Amino acid sequence: MSTTTSVIDRLRARVGVDGPAVTATVEAGHLKRFVDAIGDPNPRWRQEVPPTFLVALAPVSLHLAEAEEYGKGWLNGGNRFEYFVPVMVGDQITARGRVADVYEKEGSSGNLLFIIFETDYTNQKGDLVARLRGTAIRR
């Protein structure tokens, strides 16, 4: 199991280290494609972004290549959003993501690797608009 141990060690070394910041502008066209895709007809989402949009704006779930040495597939374990300021069309959002935790657990059909990601989203004024915590699982 030395291979998997070293993968976990390498991922653990990244805990708490910010990944590169990603900046993107909320475009009306992208927002429309997103709300069409989720099938939510609420006219409010022509100007304001719906609760899960930020993951589409600046994908920072960091599908870490090195984690792919472990197991054979990814699963999304969960997502937790905290909202502070509404995000509107035209806002310029910067996402800063990091690995918050890495651990292994025994599952019913073999071991699983849990990677906890955190992303802070700030707008063009520097206000923290939302925070996302996600659990990615290698199985």
Add this chain to the structure above:
Amino acid sequence: MSVQVGQELPELVKHPTTRQLVQYAGAQGDFYEIHYDQAYAKSVALPGVILHGLLKAAFLGQLVTDWLGDRGRLSTFEVSYRGVDMPGHPYRCRGRITSVDGANVGLEVWGEDENGKRTTVGTATVEMSS
């Protein structure tokens, strides 16, 4: 409309299709093959292509924002994915009020497959406007 513990949110039933998964993959920028490539999905021991967890989260988000309207704002929203869901099957989004503390209202939300199994569970907190 008063808000009381135990009250259920009007349910929302979604009818996801493979086409919608492709549409969502493009809109989110998540091109992981398990959401549109049947052969690939089976090669990683899945029964076939499955819904994106975040698409199910979006459905549950709609459940909450449809119910809330302009009466307040969403403060937190959390979902855990407990099982896989396949396109071509209805997905029922449900929720219930679990706490009322002044303007702060806590909700539990969940998504059920057609057998009533809760494949996604979560919580939300909202702050009602005065």
